Amino acid sequence: MVVTITETGLPLFILGTGADAHSERGVDCPGELPPASDPTLVERARAAKERLGDRLFVLGHHYQRDEVIQFADVTGDSFKLAREAAARPEAEYVVFCGVHFMAESADILTGDAQKVVLPDLAAGCSMADMATFTQVEECWDALEDAGVADRVVPITYMNSSADIKAFCGRHGGAVCTSSNARRALEWAFERGEKVLFLPDQHLGRNTAVLEMGMSLDDCVVYDPHRPDGGLTPERFEKAKMILWKGHCSVHGRFSAQCVDDVRARIPGVNVLVHPECRHEVVTKADHVGSTEYIIRTLEQAPAGSAWAVGTELNLVRRLGAMFPGKSITFLDRTVCYCSTMNRIDLPHLVWALESLAEGEVVNRITVDPDTAHWARVALDRMLALP
Numbered sequence: 001m002v003v004t005i006t007e008t009g010l011p012l013f014i015l016g017t018g019a020d021a022h023s024e025r026g027v028d029c030p031g032e033l034p035p036a037s038d039p040t041l042v043e044r045a046r047a048a049k050e051r052l053g054d055r056l057f058v059l060g061h062h063y064q065r066d067e068v069i070q071f072a073d074v075t076g077d078s079f080k081l082a083r084e085a086a087a088r089p090e091a092e093y094v095v096f097c098g099v100h101f102m103a104e105s106a107d108i109l110t111g112d113a114q115k116v117v118l119p120d121l122a123a124g125c126s127m128a129d130m131a132t133f134t135q136v137e138e139c140w141d142a143l144e145d146a147g148v149a150d151r152v153v154p155i156t157y158m159n160s161s162a163d164i165k166a167f168c169g170r171h172g173g174a175v176c177t178s179s180n181a182r183r184a185l186e187w188a189f190e191r192g193e194k195v196l197f198l199p200d201q202h203l204g205r206n207t208a209v210l211e212m213g214m215s216l217d218d219c220v221v222y223d224p225h226r227p228d229g230g231l232t233p234e235r236f237e238k239a240k241m242i243l244w245k246g247h248c249s250v251h252g253r254f255s256a257q258c259v260d261d262v263r264a265r266i267p268g269v270n271v272l273v274h275p276e277c278r279h280e281v282v283t284k285a286d287h288v289g290s291t292e293y294i295i296r297t298l299e300q301a302p303a304g305s306a307w308a309v310g311t312e313l314n315l316v317r318r319l320g321a322m323f324p325g326k327s328i329t330f331l332d333r334t335v336c337y338c339s340t341m342n343r344i345d346l347p348h349l350v351w352a353l354e355s356l357a358e359g360e361v362v363n364r365i366t367v368d369p370d371t372a373h374w375a376r377v378a379l380d381r382m383l384a385l386p
């Protein structure tokens with residue numbers, strides 16, 4: 001097994017080697033993959049899909065490659081896809097073209113007889129990996145030692161492992177998405193004085209400051225790699241938002257300079273970004289919103305308008321092709337794909353579909369019943385938000 005220790009102390013598996021079923025870091029992909037050069041891959045995927053018929057339901061996240069998304073029965077963000085899976089009880093196999101935490105949520109929301117498959121187990125999420133269960137328990141201990149835990153409501157972004165969702169369920173908290181983060185925070189502040197927001201500091205900060213009128217001083221950042229998160233009991237006491245030190249490695253790349261550069265390059269351009277971007281980027285943008293909001297905004301934009309979009313590149317390219325009458329450009333000048341989303345390619349999809357058509361379930365994602373129960377509690381609290 002090849003393992004590298006990163007600066008943060010987290011072991012980092014070289015993708016495709018090593019195995020750690022309890023982490024989002026990426027594990028083996030067993031089986032004989034067809035070569036990417038096989039010219040019959042599209043035909044093979046179509047044939048396997050046809051053989052499986054209604055027993056199969058393929059979900060495709062917006063950030064997936066075009067070669068994969070063409071086989072999706074439905075496309076969407078992580079939450080929409082998990083709900084779509086739950087609405088198809090007749091599908092025996094749910095093939096999730098996305099990343100590990102999304103497949104976990106689909107398993108939690110689907111029936112026991114339905115099998116959720118992730119075509120490549122190395123498709124993790126670096127953000128979800130930034131908050132492990134042990135680290136979050138240590139954080140809660142620190143909150144207890146500081147005498148504030150009983151006034152804290154934990155909220156986790158959908159982009160977190162099932163363990164973390166279950167932690168929130170057990171401690172009176174909920175899950176949120178980038179579309180309902182404000183409503184989830186309002187719900188939490190009706191129940192406590194402070195929120196522990198996991199694992200994306202940027203979504204937490206942007207929502208608290210830009211949508212709920214809090215100040216940057218109301219927010220503190222808990223660093224899981226420092227004793228007590230690097231915070232004193234006084235800072236825990238003063239804070240309203242305790243933000244986990246996590247971020248999306250894709251959206252975290254956009255800088256305020258990118259916004260200045262694109263405005264200089266394209267006069268009159270509208271800058272549209274995802275709230276996982278850093279605060280200084282979001283405050284410079286013209287429009288901020290979830291993936292579904294970004295798609296809707298571009299759909300409704302007038303012909304001839306110019307847009308610079310700060311989100312994952314597969315999606316931005318696809319939107320550019322969908323709306324040729326509008327000028328849609330990527331906010332950064334460098335390439336910015338989600339590398340783990342890109343693990344799902346045509347060879348892995350063909351391998352998964354052909355295996356299922358042969359009656360062999362590969363790369364099944366399951367969540368243990370206790371974790372699934374508490375994660376479901378946290379998800380249901382989100383679903384019940386007004």
Ligand code: SF4
Nearest residue numbers: 125126127248250338
């Ligand atoms: S885009 Fe960011 S949050 Fe989404 S799967 Fe990739 S690393 Fe995770």
